[in-house]
Amino acid sequence: MNNDLFASDEGIALLDNNGAVTYWPNLLPSEQADALLKELLQNSYWQQEQIQMYGQQHQQPRLTCWYGSYGVSAASGYRQLTQPQPFSPGLLALKECIETRTGYRYNSVLANLYRDGRDSVGYHADDEAILGDRPTIASYSLGATRRFLLKHRRGEANNLGIDLPHNSLLLMTAPLQQHWQHAIGKTRRPVGERINLTFRWLQPGYNR
Ligand SMILES: O=C(O)CCC(=O)C(=O)O
Numbered sequence: 698m699n700n701d702l703f704a705s706d707e708g709i710a711l712l713d714n715n716g717a718v719t720y721w722p723n724l725l726p727s728e729q730a731d732a733l734l735k736e737l738l739q740n741s742y743w744q745q746e747q748i749q750m751y752g753q754q755h756q757q758p759r760l761t762c763w764y765g766s767y768g769v770s771a772a773s774g775y776r777q778l779t780q781p782q783p784f785s786p787g788l789l790a791l792k793e794c795i796e797t798r799t800g801y802r803y804n805s806v807l808a809n810l811y812r813d814g815r816d817s818v819g820y821h822a823d824d825e826a827i828l829g830d831r832p833t834i835a836s837y838s839l840g841a842t843r844r845f846l847l848k849h850r851r852g853e854a855n856n857l858g859i860d861l862p863h864n865s866l867l868l869m870t871a872p873l874q875q876h877w878q879h880a881i882g883k884t885r886r887p888v889g890e891r892i893n894l895t896f897r898w899l900q901p902g903y904n905r
């Protein structure tokens with residue numbers, strides 16, 4: 698085995714400060730990634746969820762849906778469990794590949810569809826109680842490249858921007874969510890559709 702292969706299996710360390718961010722380009726064989734993008738665009742039950750912000754209802758500027766064992770409702774502040782779509786064979790194969798690469802297990806996926814450059818997600822942390830105390834989240838991207846932004850909550854480190862191309866994997870290791878926030882900004886550049894799949898472990902006993 699040569700060193701390059703070993704390095705790509707380990708991933709590229711992009712951040713290791715109050716949590717870690719690791720990156721793997723070209724995760725799946727390219728035909729498999731292309732087929733998964735097509736399948737998800739066609740078969741997912743995409744919805745535009747409402748979310749409460751500062752006491753007002755807003756439409757999220759992206760479409761979402763859940764796959765796997767559990768979903769949660771954004772409208773309830775991620776407290777209420779919902780029925781997700783089951784993993785398709787393609788998604789199950791991806792989940793197993795990501796589990797092997799990252800060394801973590803996942804039971805649920807929040808899928809995001811960014812239809813064009815106007816779709817986005819504002820700065821937030823994936824720190825909902827249902828994810829437990831030390832959430833580690835694997836984020837796999839398909840389609841158009843968008844820039845993933847990271848900022849330290851207390852400004853104790855430089856901001857980071859990472860372009861996430863088709864078929865790339867980003868791992869956010871605990872305690873990153875406690876100390877950092879992340880976002881996908883809007884862009885005026887003409888960009889095509891992008892799907893991002895965030896693999897998470899939702900606490901099975903959680904219910905409130
Ligand atoms: O689209 C992305 O890369 C990030 C999505 C995200 O932060 C989330 O679903 O919590």
Ligand SMILES: [Fe+2]
Binds near residue numbers: 821822823879
């Ligand atoms: Fe997130």
